[in-house]
Amino acid sequence: MHVALDTMGSDQGPAELVSGALMALRESTVQITLVGDEQAIYAALGNSYPKESINVVATSQVVEMDDSPTLVVRRKKDSSMLRAFELHKKGEVDAVVSAGNSGAVMAAAIKHLGRLKSIQRPAIATVYPTLKGPVVMLDVGANVDCRPKHLYQFGVMATAFSQSMFAIAEPRVGLLSIGAEGSKGNALVKKTYELLEASKLNFIGNVEGGDTFKGDVDVIVCDGFVGNVCLKISEGLAEAVTVMLREEISKTFTAKMGYLLAREAFKNFKKRVDYAEYGGAPLLGLDGTGIICHGRSNSIAIKNAILVADGLAGNKVNDHILALLAQDGDLEQSAKGQKKDE
Amino acid sequence: MHVALDTMGSDQGPAELVSGALMALRESTVQITLVGDEQAIYAALGNSYPKESINVVATSQVVEMDDSPTLVVRRKKDSSMLRAFELHKKGEVDAVVSAGNSGAVMAAAIKHLGRLKSIQRPAIATVYPTLKGPVVMLDVGANVDCRPKHLYQFGVMATAFSQSMFAIAEPRVGLLSIGAEGSKGNALVKKTYELLEASKLNFIGNVEGGDTFKGDVDVIVCDGFVGNVCLKISEGLAEAVTVMLREEISKTFTAKMGYLLAREAFKNFKKRVDYAEYGGAPLLGLDGTGIICHGRSNSIAIKNAILVADGLAGNKVNDHILALLAQDGDLEQSAKGQKKDE
Secondary structure (H helix, E strand, C coil), rough: CCCEEECCCCCCCHHHHHHHHHHHHHHHCCCEEEEEEEHHHHHHHCCCHHHHHHHEEEEEEECCCCCCCHHHHHHHCEEEEHHHHHHCCCCCEEEECCCCHHHHHHHHHHCCCCCCCCCCCCCEEEEEEECCCEEEEEECCCCCCHHHHHHHHHHHHHHHHHHHCCCCCCCCCHHHHHHHHCCCHHHHHHHHHHHHCCCCCEEEEEEEEEHHHCCCEEEECCCCCHHHHHHHHHHHHHHHHHHHHHHHHHHCHHHHHHHHHHHHHHHHHHHHHCCHHHCCCCCCCCCCCCEECCCCHHHHHHHHHHHHHHHHHHHCCHHHHHHHHCCCCHHHHHHHHHHHHC | CCEEEECCCCCCCCCHHHHHHHHHHHHHHCCCEEEECCHHHHHHHCCCCCHEEEEEECECCCCCCCCEEEHHHCCCEEEHHHHHHHHHCCCCCCCEECCCCCHHHHHHHHHCCEEEECCCEEEEEEEECCCCCCCCEEEECCCCCCCCHHHHHHHHHHHHHHHHHHHCCCCCEEEEEECCCCCCCCCCHHHHHHHHHHCCCCEEECHHHCCCCCCCCCCEECCHHHHHHHHHHHHHHHHHHHHHHHHHHHHCCHHHHHHHHHHHHHHHHHHCCCCHHHCCEEEEEECCCCECCCCCCCHHHHHHHHHHHHHHHHCEEEEEEEHHHHCCHHHHHHHHHHHHHH
């Protein structure tokens, strides 16, 4: 597989991203095209990089974090971001990884790749660490006002992702709500419940916010507003907990000593919950493969994102999505009927 | 002030709740009426309780956690929960605290107390600990499908609560969304933004999930679906983090030693994030005062809930709500106009 890495527009600068690319090459047979400021890229590569596995594509524009996605797509055609997706469209690469402005990444992806056949709304997935295995939540920000069919399709896309990436044969799909019974939730969730129940997905019913980290579900379906709030509140709480604990620990000498002794445990804990370990947020539902990384991604996060992109493209997650949709053919039909009635 | 405590229907049993009531008496001049199984209550009181500050009202029925709120209101009229609110209606107490089935508490409160004048939807508040002061989130579960005016009224109610309980003169009100700009969010949030901006509340704009624990906002407004998901995901994450940390710490002897030395810091930390410190979730928008406690509330949580109930009733939070609504009279009018247009 061949992955294009947009080296510009992150908080960390091209050197950190190039370093992540070099790490990925040490762990896989992926080919990488680095897109961005040529001089910065070659400076970061140094002399001893594996030339047979790396291409460089020079671009002149940079997408900034506060650029409007619509304007980026129109006016920054020679940005590293748009060029990376253009390479994908032309078939020169199989996937794109970017740590830039996420709205713009989505817009660039849709412009150059388009939606996967019969997918109405591409969405952004995130992977949470839990007490057991990882759990995939979809959507976490691309679609704020959704209809039941969109949520059903999120369930399909996340199932295919979970199968491809975590080799789970029949991922357990939960619908995020505020009570276990199908009668609990808002209007959107109640209608989605019916669609998921009628589908061939391994739907286990509603799950609550608190179930996210228990590991008893593999896929959590929600609209992009709720998903984004969940993602941000989890990140915020994890940070606040760390700060509060540090404050308490530094209050007494004994506690400080204790912390030094337990430091390794804290490090392992941090690694376990670190977003960087999960390599970014895949865009699902595109006619291609794209991964959005956090703007502050370090080299490890970039390395992992490249490996995920490699895995998604190699495992043909999009073919899985199409196969799952085909399985539910009748459901699609009935969903269309329902739409007409509205 | 005089508070009725529903001693039945919690996970902990009446003795734990009565013990919380006795603790509250040691810290305030509140009067308490204990409602429930007479024998269990007197057994828990023992002989040396302050008889001048405690009444007991015997009831024959118990509301179970899985009872349907509608049926409870119709068929369990002699339950401790309904009788407690009946006492409130008759003016014999000024507030009710219950750790029972929360849907039933809300139904019982609405049946006996009714809504506060011009409040369309009573709601449930929760108080989160943050890196600075506490933050009030409203609604966290009573109303899953809301209109902009409901969310505006949540802002009013939470503002009055924050003023009464935390003595903040002009609580900063944030609207929970997925981006700071007013243009970010779903349809409900965008319309609510306009109402809050036109109001006399101290509206500081949108806040994101990650801002919840920073302490730079005093009130967070959201619909009950999103708020409940936030509450549950925060509780779930805090629990998962604790388990993960304990697992890492018990892996090596050195780390275990370190934990013993830092134990006090962990205890203080736990106290800082413990829901029990914040004494339950107040119901706002009722023509009266009600507090719902977590089913697993210990005596400390019950004590704090009684003190909060005492404070809410004593500070006349409902008068504050009415005054704030009156201030925004024109807004009310324009919101009504908007409603007609829809």
